[in-house]
Amino acid sequence: MPPLTIAIEPPRQAEIERLLDGSTAYAESLYPPESNFLLDIATLEAPAVSFYVVRDEGRAVGIAALVKDAGEGELKRMFVDPASRGLGVASLLLETIESDAAIRGIRRIVLETGDLHDAAQALYRRHGYVEIPQFGQYVGEAHSVCFAKSLAASALA
Template identity: 40%
Template sequence: MIVERGDPRGPQALALLTASHELMRTLFPPEDNYYLSIDALCENNVRFFIARDGQTLLGCGALKKTVGYGEIKSMFTSEAARGKGVASAILNRIEHEARALQLPALKLETGNLLEAAHRLYARHGFVRCSVFGDYEENNTSLFMKKQL
């Protein structure tokens, strides 16, 4: 498996992101979905990563650089690749990039129903934290951070 920078507009990446967005829309109310648009994932302050096996995309994730920290966005693994270490590999790559950018911390917002994601982030040293950035408290979000 290779984890590298990718193009969110590529056909396979777009398919993964579309599947992720559709899943979030089925699980959470519209006002509690904070995923980035495809255009936002292409902005200069965002690093988008893909995990692939040969030419097949297995998953994706992004690092959004903000003042004082980096935010993890768009983490998603294809259904066929779940449980195979894809998300961990992407998360490691994002953390490596954040350290290279000398960011002091990583933060994220995830859905309260996404228990596999909670376990993944906890395994990687993330702990629950209070709301941050432009987010507002709601009943469906869980916020986490990791000092680097």
């Protein structure tokens, strides 16, 4: 079986937009509109955003964005195609983003997920993320659960 591949790619591609649409539909099925903080495609194309795509035999199966802001990075729009879950796509995304972030001088990654996203919360905890107080636009949001992970100096080597 060929390995999964990951690269930074532009988000404005039909198969990527399919994954973004799937992510949006999933979030909208769980939470009211005011509780969804999804970046649109134009924002994902901004210079401060690195957009990662995991491919399985050339087919896009997972996505995530890292938004850099003053030494910190925020993980956004992480989503794995339901048919590809259980293959290590999400772990590959996290590990690659963390490594790239450390190389780029980012010392901590923060993220927000929903209180009903049990699998996502478990994934982040397995990868060393700890729950933190709500930050930024998520403060006071009933459905937001925030996490952070400090990137170890060893990741810079």
